[in-house]
Amino acid sequence: DGGITQSPKYLFRKEGQNVTLSCEQNLNHDAMYWYRQDPGQGLRLIYYSQIVNDFQKGDIAEGYSVSREKKESFPLTVTSAQKNPTAFYLCASSIAGVYTGELFFGEGSRLTVL
Amino acid sequence: GENVEQHPSTLSVQEGDSAVIKCTYSDSASNYFPWYKQELGKRPQLIIDIRSNVGEKKDQRIAVTLNKTAKHFSLHITETQPEDSAVYFCAAPYTGFQKLVFGTGTRLLVSP
Numbered sequence: 001d002g003g004i005t006q007s008p009k010y011l012f013r014k015e016g017q018n019v020t021l022s023c024e025q026n027l028n029h030d031a032m033y034w035y036r037q038d039p040g041q042g043l044r045l046i047y048y049s050q051i052v053n054d055f056q057k058g059d060i061a062e063g064y065s066v067s068r069e070k071k072e073s074f075p076l077t078v079t080s081a082q083k084n085p086t087a088f089y090l091c092a093s094s095i096a097g098v099y100t101g102e103l104f105f106g107e108g109s110r111l112t113v114l
Numbered sequence: 115g116e117n118v119e120q121h122p123s124t125l126s127v128q129e130g131d132s133a134v135i136k137c138t139y140s141d142s143a144s145n146y147f148p149w150y151k152q153e154l155g156k157r158p159q160l161i162i163d164i165r166s167n168v169g170e171k172k173d174q175r176i177a178v179t180l181n182k183t184a185k186h187f188s189l190h191i192t193e194t195q196p197e198d199s200a201v202y203f204c205a206a207p208y209t210g211f212q213k214l215v216f217g218t219g220t221r222l223l224v225s226p
Contacts, residue, residue: 033213040123042203042218043158050212058213059116090157102148103214105157 006106023091120217
């Protein structure tokens, strides 16, 4: 069953802690993306990667870090430097860049900072 | 800047009515415009897209129109049904088409 899997679905974190969100895809897609979703603000791009071992900052990268060591994996770390981390995080992938067609999204991870 | 403006933020219609959502983009080089639907608690999914070489595209009750001169595009849903209730996002590519920028979303509510 091909698709994109995010884990965990729900995550609670204390202030000052780093947390890593997992994103795995078995679609053989080159490009992967992390978006943050807040009520009334749509989907905002955090980081994106067009190819293994390369990634670019999106519009709201401060306080976040990523790695792309394998084609199928693009984990996102929310660091303690992120001032307002409570949000819904969506990972997505596409064949090769946004112009080539559809973004496939995971089911999301909801992070709550206590 | 790289932004996509989307209106309205909420839209309530009666079942059977039509619904129209409008988006404006800023990069004149953008040439691909998708629309995503996100049902409550679910992931966004592509419902229709249009490329700049056409002015309109239809898929059953859904259509998208594009005006490149004015840099805006619209989603049209005819004969709305309760299952059309969801949040709809428009999007446009920026920075050499490496990233997709989304609008802020429109919450559509179709009442029976």
